[in-house]
Amino acid sequence: MTQETEKPLLSVRGLALDIPLASGMLHAVRGIDFDLHRGETLCIVGESGSGKSLTSLAIMGLLDKNIRRSAERMDFNGIELTKASNRQMRTLRGDRIAMIFQEPMTSLNPAYTIGDQLIEALRLHRKVSHQVARARAIELLEKVGITAAESRLSQYPHQLSGGLRQRVVIAMALMCEPELIIADEPTTALDVTIQAQILSLLVELTREMNVAMILITHDLGVVARVADKVGVMYAGELVETGPASDVFGQPMHPYTRGLLRCIPQPGKTERGKPLGTIPGIVPSLVGEVSGCAFRTRCLHATDTCREAIPERGEAPHEFLCIYPDGALNAEGELA
């Protein structure tokens, strides 16, 4: 594959995020590694609180001031993001790395028109006239499927529906033709019927414009449809990463298998049989965390799971487990 030899657009190694709390240090994200190439879509899946959103904000440099970020490397196209100044980050944000947030109802400023906000996105980074920016805004609104684009420019966010607003947010993210878009659950807050539309739009546009995308979601159905690469996140770690076909075709980590059993699959899931669940709750990440975080919920856990967990598998499909085969053939898991 040519992609593997090409230098990745974004390369993250050992990203860790710690949040000091009154009860101790919360190790919210613990040593994340991944590579993302141009035009690729990486889906990060995981439960709420697994650190997906924090990871995306860490790349953007938009973490709250109290969160401590450390990383061996966060290389974006030759720029070391861990060493970038605030000013440097600001020139990247919105221009080369854009972000789409979860809540379209609140992520647009209620006091300004759609046009103002779209035009601002471009003019913050490009020395273009108001007319040029306006033309670009109309072009992109049409591209995201908004009819009567020109008249929409003078409308305010409260005059648009949730789906339309998310289209505007997507158009805004594309204003400067970014190389990377981070979409943090972009369809979660929308009606189910709109979700599919917005998602296909996003995927279509990123493919067409050759934009890399990190799509954060907890919807495995979405992942199966759009991902080139999948990262499964659990309790602040990427427990399994790999090409989508591999992760779905042969999930190695017990947690990934557990997640996949939670969704019905045509032909595989028996009628009338209850769907799988993962018993137990996510462990607390406050204070010292060692060993496998999933051991409290894993059917195959032994005492060895308290120790350091080796990385298994071969790039690009890797996972964290004490079992070389992720206990794939062990008994006891519901088929």
Added chain:
Amino acid sequence: MLPFILKRLGLALLVAFTVSFISFSLLFLSGDPASALAGETASGEDVEAIRVLYGFDRPMLVQYGEWLFQAVQGNFGESYYFKLPVSTLIADRLTVTMTLGLCGITFALLTAVPLGVAAAVRPNSIVDRVALFISVAGQAMPSFWFALILIVVFAIQLGWLPPSGASTWRHFVMPTIVLGYYAMPAIMRLTRAGMLEVLNSDYIRTARAKGAGEGRVMFKHALRNAIIPVVSLAAVQMGFMLGGSIVVESVFALHGAGYLAWESIARNDLPTVQALILIFSMFYIIFTFLADVLNAWLDPRMRSS
């Protein structure tokens, strides 16, 4: 925007009309104006003569109608005490009060809003604590006491400013500070609370994700949304300052409209009191109307409601 303004204007006129009626009738509720005017020693005939002379014998609605008809033309009758047209009497005093009120609210806004923003940008920092101290002190100190302290320090000991009067701009410096400082704490706290809330909102994160600088985030994206409740508060305080700065006017012997109202009530000077109540109410109505329009400009969601 225009339909909104017209609607608000209509409402304001309705309120003004109601207020005019109440302010006119209030004086009749406090007793018989004719006997009050005639004095305690007057005979029954004298009282009746005064009643006829001043037209108190006519039905109240007729009196109100005539009063209102004259009032909208700027004619409020003649002061019982000064024997001067009320309009001339008020015009002078109102200039002083309006100057003071405008200076006071400007001073309050110019200090409170930046301080509130600075406090919200770094909550619990030293700036925030200093701002909190200033606002608590402002709320705790009675105006007259603060005014006296300023007079003692700046007028008597240092001799920088005149202690009383209203003839030059220097006379207005201390009254402005006292009046402004009275209004400042509430504005500051509201600005701080509003900014704190807005800075946590999603659209601020969006603005940062677009690559907007901190100054732009604060002033273009945050302040415009945070300032909305402050506008309404400032309007009420402005109305209050134009009508109720009696304490400050007394301490600095700035004979303004508030002071005149207080004097006229004591003297049972009916036409003057009626005129002043009407004018003070009109100030409130005008400022509330202006605040509504300004808020609708700031927040498009209000225009449709």
